Amino acid sequence: MGKASRRERKDRKDKVVPAPFVARPFEGLAGETDWVAMREFIPAATASVDFTYAGRSGQATVATVLPLAWPALHRATDNGGHVLIAMQSGGGSGDASRDLAAALIAALELEPGQPLTAVPRPTFDTPRLQDLITSTTFEPTLYDGFDFWVEDGDLDDDGKASLERANEAVALTRRLAPDQSAYWCRVGDRSFVRWVLGCDEDTATNALARLIAADEAGLGEGRLLGAFRASGLLVPVWEVDTQLEPEAVVDDFSSVTERFEDHVAADEPLDVEQRRARDRLVSRQLTIR
Numbered sequence: 079m080g081k082a083s084r085r086e087r088k089d090r091k092d093k094v095v096p097a098p099f100v101a102r103p104f105e106g107l108a109g110e111t112d113w114v115a116m117r118e119f120i121p122a123a124t125a126s127v128d129f130t131y132a133g134r135s136g137q138a139t140v141a142t143v144l145p146l147a148w149p150a151l152h153r154a155t156d157n158g159g160h161v162l163i164a165m166q167s168g169g170g171s172g173d174a175s176r177d178l179a180a181a182l183i184a185a186l187e188l189e190p191g192q193p194l195t196a197v198p199r200p201t202f203d204t205p206r207l208q209d210l211i212t213s214t215t216f217e218p219t220l221y222d223g224f225d226f227w228v229e230d231g232d233l234d235d236d237g238k239a240s241l242e243r244a245n246e247a248v249a250l251t252r253r254l255a256p257d258q259s260a261y262w263c264r265v266g267d268r269s270f271v272r273w274v275l276g277c278d279e280d281t282a283t284n285a286l287a288r289l290i291a292a293d294e295a296g297l298g299e300g301r302l303l304g305a306f307r308a309s310g311l312l313v314p315v316w317e318v319d320t321q322l323e324p325e326a327v328v329d330d331f332s333s334v335t336e337r338f339e340d341h342v343a344a345d346e347p348l349d350v351e352q353r354r355a356r357d358r359l360v361s362r363q364l365t366i367r
Contacts, residue, residue: 094201095201095202095203096171096201096202097171097172097173097176097200097201097202097204098172098173098202099172099173100172100173100174100175100176101309101310102309102310102311103173103174103175103176103206103309103310104117104174104175104207104309105310106208107175107207107208107211107216108211108213108214108215108216109125109215109216109217109259110276110311111259111274111275111276111311112125112216112217112218112259112274113165113216113309114259114274114308114309114311114313115218115259115261115272115274116140116142116165116166116218117165117166117174117308117309118308118309118313119261119263119272119313120142120218120220120251120261121142121143121247121248121249121251121263122142122143122220122221122222122223122224122226122244122248122251123141123142123218123219123220123221124139124140124141124142124162124218124219124221124226125139125140125216125217125218125219126138126139126140126213127139127140127211127213127216128211128212128213129182129210129211129212129213130210130212131182131183131186131205131210134186135212136161137160138160138161138162138163138182139160139161139162139163140162140163140165140178141162141163141164141165141226142164142165142166143164143165143166143167143224143244144162144164144167144193144227145193145224145227145236145237145240145241146193146236146237146240147164147167147168148164148167148193148194148195149163149164149167149181149194149195149196149197150162150163150164150181150182150184150185150193150194150197151185151192151193151194152185152186152188152189152190152191152192152193152194153190153191153229154190154191155190155229158190159189159190159191161182161185161186162185163178163181163182163185164181165178167181167197170197170200171199171200173200173206174309175206175207175208176200176204176205176206176207177197177200178207179200179204179205179206179207179209179210180197180198180199180200180204181194181197182207182210183204183205183210184197184198218253220251220252220253222248222250223244223245223248224241224244224245224248225241225245227241228241249263249264249265250263250264251263252324254271254324254327254328254331255328255331255332255335258273258331258335259273259274259276260272260273260274260331260335261273262318262324262327264320267320268317268320269317269318269319269320269322270303270315270316270317270318271297271300271315271316271318271327271331272313272314272315273313273314273331274308274311274313275311275312275313275314275338276311277342279307279310279311279312281342282311282312282342283305283312283356283359283360284341284348284352284356285338285341285342285344286302286305286312286314286338286341286355286356286359287348287352287353287355287356287359288341288344288348288352288355289302289334289337289338289341290302290355290358290359291349291351291352291354291355292337294334294337295334296316296334297316297318297327297330297331297334298318298319298327298330299318299319300316300317300318300319300327300330301316301317302314302315302316303315303316303317304359304362304363305359305362305363306363306364306365307363307364307365308365
């Protein structure tokens with residue numbers, strides 16, 4: 079074999095394979111729909127997860143965002159350190175699970191008290207969250223601001239300024255039901271309900287189309303605006319009376335979930351009106367990431 083051929087084989091062997099695109103990156107994790115909600119639209123929340131990596135076990139905190147848009151932070155604690163990773167830090171490889179796993183791994187290598195300002199580019203060989211997370215539940219805790227960033231005054235002046243700006247912009251958000259990833263939020267003088275559906279996109283779209291065709295898609299007096307796709311799942315959005323507090327929407331939401339589940343279970347083909355409703359619904363859909 080000539081030198082050129084040997085060199086070509088070595089180059090192919092050493093070539094870094096990029097991380098593949100994954101349309102539904104959180105599939106297989108406990109609480110997939112809440113992972114999606116925290117990534118896409120919940121403004122201020124945290125959740126604790128257990129993990130194992132390279133023979134070590136521990137607990138980390140998943141946050142919606144961190145100061146100065148850091149992807150992760152290795153916070154100094156009395157016990158040595160605690161890692162936080164941010165769901166909404168932006169950018170990435172096309173697989174949000176690998177991106178977050180890479181942030182977690184990189185933050186573990188930092189000295190306590192140090193932020194991670196950039197995530198190493200994940201590759202095909204980078205573990206995914208599904209390889210690291212051992213938790214069997216995922217339960218976000220929602221906040222009205224980002225004061226969870228601060229522990230024992232560990233923010234510098236830039237961090238404090240970032241905290242103040244973030245608190246001014248946060249939208250009031252509440253969970254509607256403990257067993258559903260449905261969230262009420264108030265944005266300015268309008269209120270909305272977003273519900274992350276856990277079934278596959280085609281099934282969810284067909285069930286919504288059946289709801290619409292049967293004139294059952296309203297949330298009380300609130301109207302279904304449409305739906306968007308996020309991390310491989312469908313998220314319908316309703317606009318509701320902004321004078322109502324979230325507690326006043328809970329019963330109507332429960333009724334919608336029951337009707338939706340009935341339509342999910344239906345196995346007959348869509349009729350003409352249902353197909354028209356589906357076409358209208360799909361024509362207004364947006365894909366977010």
